[in-house]
Amino acid sequence: MNLEDAQRLDAADPLRSLREFFQLPDGITYLDGNSLGALPKATPERIQSAVTQEWGQGLIKSWNTAGWIDLPRRLGDRLAPWLGARPGEVLVADSTSVNLYKVLHAALQLQQGQRRVIVSERSNFPTDNYIAQSVARAHGGELVLAETPEEIAGLMDERCAVLMLTHVNYRTGRMHDMGLLTRWAHQAGALAVWDLAHSAGAVPIDLLGCAADFAIGCGYKYLNGGPGAPAFVWMHPRHEGQVWQPLTGWLGHAHPFDFDSEYLPAPGIQQYQCGTPPVLSMTALDTALDVFDAAQKLGGMKALRAKSLALTEAFIDSVEARVPGAIIATPREAALRGSQASFSLPKGVDGYAVMQALIARGVIGDFRAGTPELLRFGFAPLYNGFADVARAVDVLADIVASGSWNAPQFTSRAKVT
Template sequence: MATDFTRTRAMFHLPDGVIYLDGNSLGPLPMAAAERVQSCIEGEWGEMLITAWNRAGWMNKPRALGDRIGRLIGAEPGSVVLGDTLSIKVYQALASALDLRPDRKVILSDTGNFPSDLYMAEGLTRTLGEGYALCTVAPEAVEDAITPDIAVLMLTEVDYRTGRKHDMKRLIEKAHAAGALVVWDLAHSAGAIEVDLAGADADFAVGCTYKYLNSGPGGPAFIYVAPRLAENVQPALSGWLGHDAPFAFDLDYRPGAGIERMRVGTPPVLQLAALEASLDIWDRVAMADIRARSIELSEAFIKGVEAACPALTLASPRDPLQRGSQVSFAHAQGYAIMQALIARGVIGDFRAPDILRFGFTPLYTTMEDVSGAVAILKEIMDNALWDRPEYKTRARVT
């Protein structure tokens, strides 16, 4: 049965008068989330106190919800776990991959990667010393840069600025042929496009849940380790909850079985409750339907903007199969234009140096949203409504 997007839209709180095109940065509030979190606070934390770790199943949530996310990214059962932040999960995956290739010391990434991922890689190479290095090339040059000296290829599948999409299966095949492992960041993929980690023979993947998966600000990250590697991975961040028997209180670390060893800190129980409410919506959804509707929405937006706003330049790939579920346009006054849009109820975001970024999230975005956003953007551009001092003052978050 086809996904009913009218029904899924009704499951989100969307403020009146707002066209929300920034779910690729922060998903909106699922209607059931507040009640679910309140129930967790009052009925579990309030009434069960510490016994809720067992009675309410708090300790098992990271694995249980990991499997539900796993369905959306083509992961094998028992190969995904939740917890901590995306940067921590990047560090974990990258350190583990390097440890599995002790005879190599080069991490390859691209200049379009999310800077935080590159920062984590740089920090890890400094910690390891002894010749470890991060090498970056242009996104389109990645495939040719995969050589036998590469230990790990670390990429974000969908570029956060432009939406440009890497060919996961092709690059994994090339990396494996060269003897390298691959770490994928799925921050702009999970819940946005079809992903098949098992089918692509992926090694490691990480991602966040507060974007397309709607777990709320600061929602926990997830990590995937291929089952063929899981028992050989030695976590660099050997946290208490990754221990084989946390409550044995051994002084020496002994890694847990499989993906359990990639747990680090205490699970964020309230945030997991919010995520659980969102995943109840995702359980009704087919990713093929999501992808098809996303392309319809983004194609209509591009056509509308290019006809109405010729001063804006498309910065995303024109071929919808080569981009994720976002569209970016470039303009020298991109920041001010975006602020003018937000002031008029169209919420996207800005990415330096000149990118206006718009996310298309079929669970709640409609064709009416697309046409309404285009009309408001046209009015702003035709009348230079962006050219006001208050729209040019940079806020801390853009």
């Protein structure tokens, strides 16, 4: 695909107008929205007003008058349809890691000590497996890891309490069949916990339709809530009132302003709130969700998914055609693909340095160490287009062919890769 083809495709894209909601720097091809989503144009002014008006003028009154206290539930309600959940079932709070800790503890409690093993994948994002190790230890159990997706089913035996998976793998972009794996977990007597960090806002999700048990995910990736944006948590309503989540803070109490000395959990998902919400970060996420309202009017997730698949397919095809030795790590089969594409480069080509050279020329993706080392490119259908694909592959092919990555300024590693 050359730039002209790409521009023709962009001109025909029914979602094209959504890019205008974002402030993307000139000359930058941003393909890292799976790590940190782009800045919505409306966010700075909205934050400014939350600071100067709501905080500056309203002071503490704003907890009521500006609705600060309701933000975790209100944002959850806005997010719910994108997760296949109903309003009232989703809460925006804390980080993904913290929410995972809460739901894994809750899931193990639901098993009442009869089962204590958490099953996941070695290739899961490290925080998930680290948190699972801690929770399993606390319950006298263990974390058992599948080496490949095919191994998962065999590990769900009579000891398995919870199947914990990330829907779209952070390295490869491979997507699990949530319905099938949840069904298998339930048939084995286990519960299913899903990490939707790389799914929310990018791929179709049907938590209720799959009858999943718990889900958590990030606000700062495809949802564009900003660096460190609060995360979300969902629990299937069938588990309501059955267990205490472990971080029993005052805002998860049924009547926080009674200031009672005894903990009484709030009904439903509200119990999963621990403490005071970060209002400014919530405000940024609230603003970012306006873009999803606009996307809904242009075809919603069906249209976003169609565009995302077309972008990743075009990228994979072009990399294969133009970068000798690149090995694509992302499935070609659409049903198995999230909204990113990753590949490794031949021995002798330093993937980290190639990524730094790309960034220096205005093409931003990221690099993930491991075996194999991967160059990772996220395609956010709200703002990426086919011209981004064409430009990224042009620059990449040139950097690899010319060997220009092999320079000291690209090979020394920064703290965040």
